[in-house]
Amino acid sequence: MNPSHSGDDSDDSDDRTAQVDRTRTARRPESRYGNRPTMKDVAARAGVGLKTVSRVVNAEPGVTPETERRVREAIAALGFRRNDSARVLRKGRTASIGLVLEDLADPFYGPLSRAVEEVAREHGALLINGSSAEDPDREQELALALCARRVDGLVIIPAGDDHRYLEPEMAAGVATVFVDRPAGRIDADAVLSDSFGGARDGVAHLVAGGHRRIGFIGDRPRIHTAAERLRGYRAAMEDAGIPVDERWVSLGVTDPGRVRRAAEEMLSGPDPVTAVFTGNNRVTVTVLRVLAELDRPVALVGFDDIELGDLLRPGVTVVAQDAALLGRTAAERLFRQLDGAAAAPERIVLPTRLIERGSGELSPAPAR
Template sequence: MTDRAATPRTPQQPRYGTRPTMKDVAARAGVGLKTVSRVVNGEPGVTADTERRVREAIGALGFRRNDSARILRKGRTASIGLVLEDLADPFYAPLNRAVEEVARDHGALLFNGSSAENADRERELALALCARRVDGLIVIPAGHDHRYLEPEIAAGVATVFVDRPAGRIDADAVLSDNFGGARDGVAHLVAHGHRRIGFIGDRPTVHTATERLRGYHAALDAAGLPADDSRISLGPTTPERVAAEAQRMLTGPHPVTALFTGNNRVTATAVRVLARHPRPVALVGFDDLELADLLSPAVTVVAQDAARLGRTAAELLFRRLDGAGEQPRQVVLPTRLIARGSGELPPADTP
């Protein structure tokens, strides 16, 4: 006697309505189970009359195939997972959308979740998705050790990292040219006469932050300018910290005449600080902002193409799923300097 033998069609949880199965459809249509399966999946070998009877039964019962069972049987789930830092961050929204579009083109559904910049949460989420047997995983890493994914990758879960490379494993990654973008942005300021340029970026544990800082140094080096640690600040991108650091760099005996800000959140805060500052200060920010062109001065930015990042990663993922078994590769996408005014301000006279 099993758990359901006594009351054949009454589910254990009564509030969860009972759903018809192929068996029910078959019984009602007076055909075999497999025939229903054939009709549902559009397989050949069913006469028009039989098909009609089956379709009638399907309609009458409101049957919908249970894809969980299908997945179990077939092995592939036609779903992929996206683990990103924060679904609410405007930078990641287009990336998310781009991944979704590609998934849709390949008939796959998309799971997603935020790691909230927390390595444990990233891990927990990624593994939960693997337990659901997603076919592939796109991860914007929060942590720096992704060895926990090794068994999954070995088991066939295609995995692509975006925006930041994987830690301690060899895996596909799609990145922006953070180094080159930052170098170009800072060089732009240098070209407009600035010699004391501040850099405010994300915490040094974030790969993109250090890459952008490298670009900053490279631009200064190329111009023969000295780097001064007091003009460099890496840390949390909370408005409080960023505003305080900006204020600090703007005052003192040798204030900066220009700021390079390491991401969209930092830039937004910097714009607020500069708006209240008496002296004009040049600004170039990494990441584009909505309405950046309408501020005065309009904000010059180094823009990355978030949608393209997402699209490229997803396409690479599906190529892997289709059997492309080459070595893991890193794809680096270019950034684009958009000069709008704030980066073209000349150095202001300082007191």
């Protein structure tokens, strides 16, 4: 009667195991799931076989309405809920995918994660999320932990540049798609934004506005997107026939304090830059703060859109990438892999969009 039988289950209706010496058997480790009822319990209570309960729970055909009613009644009375851990073990698919990203708190990754989740949901899967904090070791630790959980697939925004550690996993059938940055030293699907083209367009836009001394502040070039954006900057400058003064270029700074110093540096001195191209949303925000304190207008184009960018005066001109589309594309590709439609690894590049709002259209200060 008592749903939460605590000690030995020397209950009735258990005549099969009665002959087994239960005292020698393994004791329950700690408290388990608080002794949740199992299908066996439900079966006993409903007076049916274990498998019949399974059939009801999984809506398999071949159960009399009357039997089904009894089973459902027992399920409700006991508060039974199927243990998906056991189900997973038996079936081999976990119906969950992992997402390793850099920092969920970054406004760029929120929408991306949400998009991945939405696609997962469409496929009946749950999403396990982990932040690498831009630390390659942590990325690996996370990704492998997810593999140990036997997620069906992984969406990874890489922090490191060597992903050979994933080779055994991928060979074993873990679908894998990289987003935002490509995989390092392995061949894998990747969904990227056109960092190079976007940055080139953004810088070209500044050039077209009459600027020649243009600064670039970006992340460590070890990060693929950062390197590509830098390359785009250089390409645009070269296209315009402007030799780059290396004092205009600041790389690898990422925390607000150092970005601020870098910006202030290239904005002071005898020949300050008249425009700045910023390599990602965090840098853009910091530079905006620096520019706000300045008494002269300095043009700015940033990579990544930023919220409220349209409300600032001037509005912030950006090279926008669609984080949600990035996530959605990657997740869809992942599930295509899982559905067996596995083509050769591919690199999908999504276009960026230049949004003119004012800050990128400021003219350079009159010469001298």
